[in-house]
Amino acid sequence: MKIAIVGAAGRMGRMLCALAEANGHEVVSKVDVAEGYEKTWKDGTEGVIDFSWHAAVPASVARAADQGIPYVIGTTGLTAEEQKAVDAAAGKIPVVQSGNYSLGVNLLLELVRKAAATLGPEYDIEVTEMHHRHKKDAPSGTALMLAKSAAAGRGVDFDENAIYGRKGDVGERPVGEIAVHALRGGSVVGDHTVMFAGDVERVEITHKAQSREAFAAGAVKALEWAKGAKSGLYTMRNVLGFD
Ligand SMILES: NC(=O)c1ccc[n+]([C@@H]2O[C@H](COP(=O)([O-])OP(=O)(O)OC[C@H]3O[C@@H](n4cnc5c(N)ncnc54)[C@H](O)[C@@H]3O)[C@@H](O)[C@H]2O)c1
Numbered sequence: 001m002k003i004a005i006v007g008a009a010g011r012m013g014r015m016l017c018a019l020a021e022a023n024g025h026e027v028v029s030k031v032d033v034a035e036g037y038e039k040t041w042k043d044g045t046e047g048v049i050d051f052s053w054h055a056a057v058p059a060s061v062a063r064a065a066d067q068g069i070p071y072v073i074g075t076t077g078l079t080a081e082e083q084k085a086v087d088a089a090a091g092k093i094p095v096v097q098s099g100n101y102s103l104g105v106n107l108l109l110e111l112v113r114k115a116a117a118t119l120g121p122e123y124d125i126e127v128t129e130m131h132h133r134h135k136k137d138a139p140s141g142t143a144l145m146l147a148k149s150a151a152a153g154r155g156v157d158f159d160e161n162a163i164y165g166r167k168g169d170v171g172e173r174p175v176g177e178i179a180v181h182a183l184r185g186g187s188v189v190g191d192h193t194v195m196f197a198g199d200v201e202r203v204e205i206t207h208k209a210q211s212r213e214a215f216a217a218g219a220v221k222a223l224e225w226a227k228g229a230k231s232g233l234y235t236m237r238n239v240l241g242f243d
Pocket residue numbers: 006007008009010011012013031032033034051052053054055056073074075076077098099100101102137141215
C-alpha cells in the first residue's frame with residue numbers, strides 16, 4: 001500500500017516508517033509539523049496512520065474522509081469535540097482507533113473483562129500505568145481502555161465509578177470505585193497493571209511493552225485490514241477478530 005504517516009518525525013512515527021517499509025509498503029508521505037517534513041500527504045495515498053497530537057486529528061481524518069481512504073488512529077488524548085470529527089469521518093471511511101495496538105494489551109483487555117466479571121465488587125480495582133518522561137497526556141489511553149474493560153466486565157458505568165489519583169482527605173474507598181493512576185519517568189515504553197485487591201488475596205494482571213514495535217506492527221496490520229473494510233469505526237478487537 002501507498003501509506004502516509006502523520007507524526008512521522010515522532011518516536012512512533014519513525015518506527016512506523018521503518019516497519020511499514022519492512023512489511024512491503026511504500027511510505028509515500030511523511031507528515032509532521034517538524035522542519036523538513038511534508039505538511040500533508042500526496043494525492044494517490046491509499047491509507048493513513050496517525051500517531052501525532054490529538055488536536056491534529058480532526059482536520060486530518062476529515063481530509064481522508066473526503067478522499068475516501070482508510071485511516072488508523074493511534075494518537076491518544078482526544079477531547080470529546082475532537083472525537084466527534086473521528087465519528088463523523090467513520091461515516092464515510094473505515095477508521096480504526098485504538099489506545100493500544102499491541103497484541104498483548106488487546107489480549108489483556110479480554111482477561112481484565114473476565115477477571116472483573118468473575119471477582120465482583122468486593123475486589124477493589126486499581127489501574128496503574130507507567131510511561132517515559134516525554135509522554136504528554138495522562139492517564140494513558142491504554143489505562144483508560146483497561147479501566148473501561150473492567151467496568152464492562154463488572155456491568156457498571158465507567159464514568160460514574162472512575163477516579164484519577166488521590167490526594168488529601170479523600171475518605172474511605174467506596175465500594176465499586178475504579179481508580180486510575182499515572183506514573184512518569186525514564187524511558188519506560190509502557191507498563192500497565194490492573195489490580196483486583198480483595199480481603200484475602202490480590203490478583204494483578206500486568207503488561208510491559210519492551211519496544212514501540214509492538215504498537216507499530218499492530219497499526220500497520222490495522223491499516224491492511226481496514227483497506228478491505230466498509231466505512232465505520234473499528235478497534236483492534238475487530239482487526240484481531242475478537243468480535
Ligand atoms: N495507540 C497506541 O498503540 C500508541 C502507542 C504509543 C503512542 N501512542 C500515542 O501516539 C501519539 C504520538 O506518540 P509519540 O510517543 O510518537 O509522540 P512524539 O511526541 O514523539 O511524536 C509526535 C509527533 O507528532 C508531531 N505533530 C504534532 N502536531 C502535529 C500536527 N498538527 N500535524 C502533524 N504532526 C504533528 C510532532 O511534531 C511529533 O513529531 C501520542 O498521542 C501517544 O499517546 C499510541
